[in-house]
Each structure stands twice: as C-alpha cells, then as structure tokens.
Amino acid sequence: LASIELDISKVEPGQCLSIKWRGKPLFVKHRTPADIELEAKTPLSSLRDPETPEQRTIKPEWLIVIGICTHLGCVPIANSGDWPGGFYCPCHGSHFDNVGRARKGPAPTNLVVPPYKFLTDNLLLVG
Numbered sequence: 001l002a003s004i005e006l007d008i009s010k011v012e013p014g015q016c017l018s019i020k021w022r023g024k025p026l027f028v029k030h031r032t033p034a035d036i037e038l039e040a041k042t043p044l045s046s047l048r049d050p051e052t053p054e055q056r057t058i059k060p061e062w063l064i065v066i067g068i069c070t071h072l073g074c075v076p077i078a079n080s081g082d083w084p085g086g087f088y089c090p091c092h093g094s095h096f097d098n099v100g101r102a103r104k105g106p107a108p109t110n111l112v113v114p115p116y117k118f119l120t121d122n123l124l125l126v127g
C-alpha cells in the first residue's frame with residue numbers, strides 16, 4: 001500500500017504514534033507548545049543538518065518522520081534522549097530534537113520527513 005490515511009484525533013500533545021508504513025516505522029509526534037517554543041529558538045548555526053522547524057512541518061504541532069536512525073538504521077525511541085520531546089537511538093547514542101533534527105551522536109542527518117498532507121484537521125495522508 002503506497003499511501004496511508006491516519007486519524008490523528010486521539011494523539012494527545014506530547015504523544016508519539018508509531019505505526020508501520022511501507023515496511024518502515026513511521027512516527028507521528030504531537031508537539032506541545034513548549035516543544036515548538038524550544039526549537040523556534042535553536043540557531044541554525046548549531047545544527048549539523050540545518051533545517052528550520054518550518055521546513056520540517058506543515059503544521060508546527062505535528063511532526064511526521066520515518067522512524068529510522070540516519071546513522072545505521074536502528075529505530076529511535078520517542079520522547080527520549082537529551083532533547084526534551086525528542087528521540088534517542090540506543091544503538092550508538094544519537095540524539096534528535098523534537099522536530100527530528102540530529103543534535104548529538106553519530107547520526108549525520110535529520111530524521112527523514114516523508115511526503116504527507118492534511119486531508120482534514122484530524123486526517124493525515126502519508127505517501
């Protein structure tokens with residue numbers, strides 16, 4: 001199945017939904033106002049793969065990423081690691097922030113944002 005429709009109405013702020021899409025883990029993270037505010041302040045110059053939160057999200061409160069570490073492909077843990085609301089890969093210790101940007105450890109690039117769009121406020125189409 002190429003595309004998938006997801007009802008995100010039950011994903012509470014702070015929660016990260018994890019599902020399988022095209023054989024890969026897909027994370028749908030509901031960012032909190034604190035998450036959004038925190039990463040709005042991060043200077044791009046401090047990032048190894050500089051992208052703004054606006055480049056990585058359509059709506060700031062929703063982060064949609066492939067749940068595969070960009071180092072060697074393990075599955076990171078949501079809401080874990082040194083960046084609040086971020087992701088931690090236990091294989092070799094990569095940390096990603098709450099918009100999935102690589103911040104520490106060996107991961108060279110940010111978690112990948114797949115093609116997606118909102119069909120309605122609560123319905124997401126990925127792929």
Ligand code: FES
Nearest residue numbers: 069071072089092
């Ligand atoms: Fe994630 Fe190596 S695979 S840190």
